[in-house]
Amino acid sequence: MILIKNGKVVNSNSIENHDVLLDKSTIIKVGPNLVSGNKNCKIIDAVGCYVLPGGIDPHVHMNLSTPLGYSSDNFKSGSNAALYGGTTSIIDFVTPKRGENLDYALSSRIDEAKVSETNYSFHISLVEWHNNLEKQIKKCIKQGYSSFKVYMAYKDSIGLSDSELRKVMNIVGKLGGLLLIHCELGDKIDVLRNSLVDEGKIEPCYHPISRPAETESEAVRKAIDIASTEKCPIYIVHVSTKESVDHIRIAQSKGQPVFAETCPQYLILDDTKYKGEFDETSKYVMSPPLRKQEDSEALWNAISDGTIGTIGTDHCPFTKSQKEICRNDFRSIPNGVGGVEHRLALVYTYGVLTRKISINKFVEVTSTNASKLFGLFPAKGVIKPKSDADLVVWDPDAENIITASKHHQNCDFNVFEGVKTTGCPKIVIKNGKIVVENC
Numbered sequence: 163m164i165l166i167k168n169g170k171v172v173n174s175n176s177i178e179n180h181d182v183l184l185d186k187s188t189i190i191k192v193g194p195n196l197v198s199g200n201k202n203c204k205i206i207d208a209v210g211c212y213v214l215p216g217g218i219d220p221h222v223h224m225n226l227s228t229p230l231g232y233s234s235d236n237f238k239s240g241s242n243a244a245l246y247g248g249t250t251s252i253i254d255f256v257t258p259k260r261g262e263n264l265d266y267a268l269s270s271r272i273d274e275a276k277v278s279e280t281n282y283s284f285h286i287s288l289v290e291w292h293n294n295l296e297k298q299i300k301k302c303i304k305q306g307y308s309s310f311k312v313y314m315a316y317k318d319s320i321g322l323s324d325s326e327l328r329k330v331m332n333i334v335g336k337l338g339g340l341l342l343i344h345c346e347l348g349d350k351i352d353v354l355r356n357s358l359v360d361e362g363k364i365e366p367c368y369h370p371i372s373r374p375a376e377t378e379s380e381a382v383r384k385a386i387d388i389a390s391t392e393k394c395p396i397y398i399v400h401v402s403t404k405e406s407v408d409h410i411r412i413a414q415s416k417g418q419p420v421f422a423e424t425c426p427q428y429l430i431l432d433d434t435k436y437k438g439e440f441d442e443t444s445k446y447v448m449s450p451p452l453r454k455q456e457d458s459e460a461l462w463n464a465i466s467d468g469t470i471g472t473i474g475t476d477h478c479p480f481t482k483s484q485k486e487i488c489r490n491d492f493r494s495i496p497n498g499v500g501g502v503e504h505r506l507a508l509v510y511t512y513g514v515l516t517r518k519i520s521i522n523k524f525v526e527v528t529s530t531n532a533s534k535l536f537g538l539f540p541a542k543g544v545i546k547p548k549s550d551a552d553l554v555v556w557d558p559d560a561e562n563i564i565t566a567s568k569h570h571q572n573c574d575f576n577v578f579e580g581v582k583t584t585g586c587p588k589i590v591i592k593n594g595k596i597v598v599e600n601c
């Protein structure tokens with residue numbers, strides 16, 4: 163039993179000076195002046211701290227298999243880093259090989275994730291169209307997995323053509339699922355990147371030039387159009403541009419079920435990171451690439467007005483040596499950056515403390531909305547009786563500087579190196595147990 167005293171309990175719609183009593187893995191009471199009545203109860207004094215629902219990161223890739231090996235965080239190391247940052251649940255992906263049954267891919271991925279120190283769930287990627295797909299999707303939904311993911315880029319491996327996308331949307335919509343979409347125009351990008359390399363332009367600075375903003379926003383527009391005719395609710399992952407936000411806002415204003423996510427890297431960093439030498443610039447090779455400062459501003463506004471409802475990290479780090487192998491061709495540099503450990507501190511520092519968003523909005527976009535969208539609510543994403551005892555005692559004043567020498571992510575660099583943060587988890591509780599203390 164744990165009793166958290168004297169904290170400010172923050173939910174997406176309230177902030178109250180309440181105590182929180184936990185028994186085993188459940189919150190049993192929330193209110194003023196609670197006493198436990200159990201002499202073995204551990205008392206946590208949260209005076210001066212916020213008490214937040216455990217963070218939910220709806221977009222991570224642990225142990226992601228690529229032609230250049232696995233991403234450097236596996237489920238054990240990546241989830242451990244997540245806990246240190248106040249994230250107690252992660253949602254990763256099942257990505258079947260073409261020709262592989264979804265059910266088989268799901269059970270193998272569940273096996274890999276068993277070492278995870280956070281709670282975890284999955285979205286299921288649909289990497290091809292075939293006549294058995296409907297049956298397989300039905301089976302996944304029956305097992306409790308109702309969010310699916312498709313890619314409009316990477317067509318030679320996991321991406322779908324427009325006609326496949328339409329058929330998938332039709333089925334997922336009909337079966338009551340939610341479709342996550344990586345929106346980038348793969349064909350156009352392939353032409354651009356190949357012609358750059360043909361001209362000898364092989365450095366990472368050409369990566370963003372090969373994936374300009376309109377290759378994302380045009381894909382967003384197209385996905386919204388198809389989803390509208392096929393009546394499929396969609397969730398656009400890692401939105402990075404102003405124009406994408408405009409398309410999403412218009413669709414939402416017409417009542418279309420379009421949800422959107424962005425990531426800390428698109429809020430905090432910008433494309434000036436691609437200026438310089440390979441060893442530095444290759445670190446920032448991710449898709450979509452970093453954009454301009456005005457895009458970051460548009461993303462913050464979209465979070466503030468609710469157009470963007472969730473912040474995930476797209477956590478997928480690779481080491482310096484994994485990036486280095488591709489010194490002669492930016493096209494083969496493994497795409498991805500790590501951030502699962504820093505999401506809450508970054509959004510708090512650069513969102514709440516700059517008054518772009520409220521503390522309630524902070525909870526909403528880092529926990530509550532993901533819980534609601536992905537079937538975890540009301541067990542997670544809220545502090546109230548009967549909900550799961552996943553909580554963070556948040557010290558709002560603790561100052562830190564992000565650095566690879568201190569982080570828990572398994573990567574020999576950090577894309578947020580040197581970034582100052584204020585606020586961090588003092589205590590993290592997962593399933594009623596203290597898992598991080600005084601970090």
Ligand SMILES: [Zn+2]
Pocket residue numbers: 221223476
């Ligand atoms: Zn991703």
